[in-house]
Amino acid sequence: MLLKNILPFIGYVLAAESATKTQRTYSQYSPKSSEIAEAAATAHTSHETSDVEGAFFKRLVVIWLENTDFDKAAESEGLSYLAQYGITLDNYWALTHPSEPNYIAAVGGDYFALNDDRFITLPSNVSTIVDLLDSKSISWGEYQEHQPYTGFQGFNYSNQHTFANDYMRKHNPLISYESVTNNETRLSNIKNFTEFYVDLENETLPQWSFITPNMTNDGHDTTINVAATWTKDFLTPLLNNSYFMDDTLVLVTFDENETYADKNKVFALLLGGVIPDDLKGTIDSTFYDHYSEIATVEANWDLDNLGRHDANANVFSIVADAANVTNDDVDTTYKVNNHTYTGYLQDNSQAFPAPNITLKNKVGNPVLPAIVSVWSSEYEAQLSQGFFTSTTTTVTGNIPDATTTASSNGTASHSNSKSASASASASTSAVSSKSSGGANSVHVVGISAILGFAAALIL
Template sequence: MQSAFLFGTAVLALVRSASAATAQTFQPPASSPFAQSGNYTGKSNNTLQNGPVVPGKLFDRFIQVWFENTNYATAQSSPAFQNLSQYGQLLTGYYGVTHTSEPNYIAAAGGDFFGGYNDDFCASSLSRPSAPLTRPADAIPSNISTVVDLLEEKNISWAEYQENLPYDGYTGYNFTSYDYIAGTGTYTYYVRKHNPLIIFDSISNVTERALRIRNFNDFANDMSADAIPQWVFVTPNLVNDGHDTNVDFMGDWINYWLNPVLADERFNNNRTLILITFDENEVYSVNNNVWGFLIGGALPTNLVNTTDNTFYTHYSSLSTVQANWGLKSLGRQDTNATVNNVFSFVAEATGWKNNDLVGNSTALPLLNLTGGYPGPLNNEYYVQFAAPNMTAVGAGTGGVFVAPSLNTAITAASLSAPVNLTAMNETVPWANNPGYDYPNGTQSYTTSTGAPSPTTTTTTSGAGAAAAPAMILSLVAAGAMIALA
């Protein structure tokens, strides 16, 4: 099995290399990060409205900026990333949680990747590349909670800024627009798989929430109005995040966009903490260490130009936010003591006890495995969504958040054995087009398709039954990577 896994990851790496790092020359999409541009496709319709600032224990604003598919050493070799590291704290023990891209983004928003292992690039309407495709990526049902539920319970404002999103709340799988780099033709700059919140129906199917998923024209407008909210997730487009280019191209974008906004108090004031990192590394056959970095006015001055080798993962962004604002947890991997370490200076100030793992420890869980974790987004080891662990203790010590419509009797322990939907010629229920979108700022339905209830039970026997790999089950039993709950 191990040799098959290594072969499979090698093939995936070759496929990725063939489609990424194309020879393109960086071109600024706008005159500055603070200016609107037709290259961003969608206009800004309004200024974001936020409530009063809710003070945190260490910071009042938390911003994440994610890049794509790069090994730690490659990022660290870049002059732009090296320059950044002088002004903050380098997290040498930071890890993605799986492969491919989309499950990592899902994990950072929902506290688990739910067995996902692909980007679900399964569109059936390729003849209309500039229109919403008929089958977007996973649409996680509305009773599965996210960080947004935790933030809103404490009235903490939030937003996403997705470069080249065609309009606020866009639910399509990707969007192809004018190729501003080549100056002719079209290019797919935006993809849904790098937009964590839109994948959850609890956000994308609620108009006032969906419209807080915005593009970079909105960002320029919100900066001008000093309206950047308290929790922010930023995704550059497919060339600027390095997915289709390389680390040097990312460096040019850092110099053009990131460095100027870091120097602006409307984005980075003395109560702002910013995490800059990557979704995953490029080489699947090694564990998933990625470049991670903390910067911002809220970072203690004694930590500037230092390194921290504590073992962190994408779940650490959730647990750190929970510790800072005293939030509830999601009761999933954000409460798994193996993978939820809080950023050290926040843990020390809030009294949270991290584990003793460091980034080069031989005891780290394997975070480069792909496709072997049972879950509701895994076609070959499918199980339904389970309720969170109601007895879990999170870094915010505020209990576990549960959506009112969730059946808490469906626990990880109560689930049936995984089933192989591929063998049954079926797909996971959550890969359907949810059928709604926001082209005019209000919800409209484009199809009649919809996902079945998340409490539906799937059972089978014979060829459809799937046994989870022994290695995965041993990790689950040990509590190292509980993917089901």
């Protein structure tokens, strides 16, 4: 109890430390039940849809589960059942630890040195996949299980009967970006599961969606068997729904692995109506990571890029083939992805990293012009300070432990094996640390990182 009482103090210290920089919020935002009810009564929910053609799919549905090593996920009854209907990606990697930095990176192209799960906001000039989708009027939305109402920005929302953890802000990728939350139209797309079934019934599902189950169903507070069973039960009727399935690609994956000492490779599975019969039950061993989710969207709809790690990321090969994209062969011998880098969200002396406005993505498209317009001056300033190299998209030395060699170009090949399981990477350390909430193996610098780490452990 004493530890919980110091949380507000931690928030104040961290906020004060960053007073000279763009304002960052490190404290909890926990509205009262009465305030939640009042806000819910007036919250606007969007049901906009669209029908923009893509190279391979018209709709992408992304579902994230929690904190599981590859083997445990692949061997679970629910996911192994689903794997026979899709393509298992057995070389798909998370980016760092713990949860939240992976979520924000999957939509923003970077995790900006975040090393814990605290309450953060990213400045309104930081773009996301939403800016890319909006540039071609492609509808999008999130569905967060047990989020109390559309656009809720609180830190968490518990089960009102059992008080178990339900909705958590750290598992909502877009809610941390002010470019979304400061825009009422965009905020109206951050919905809950009630609205998912409304959109399904009315055939108004968006063309891009991100789905997060609650803390029980995603396996965070339970087990992989609970998460896998939930996923099977959730998806089975949808995979038999012609409206949902037609021209749809579904990605099921995990935010991070459980054993921090191991390589941070996670289970991923592609499903949906666009999967041809001859590829069902097969394995794709191409290197992917969470940035590939953005890169795949860019390739499918011929979009510009964010100027961050999305630009260099591999595209899911089934989409790459349709979009005439050549992926890179990546040597993962020394890749670990269980560290962070020193930067904005943990070190107050660091500037917010500008996007590299000179990048082109896998389909040859440049950085979105609106991003170039906003960031060109800051990019030039950071370039003169040596923050960029020819191969990095943000600050030099981004992920110190993840030495990656990009070799000659080559498209992915699919194994003919009907087995959807594979061995996890060998451990790189004899010490095992679990992803129960703290950033156990993350290198931390400065008082903000230390206090943020303490807050993550307490919460």
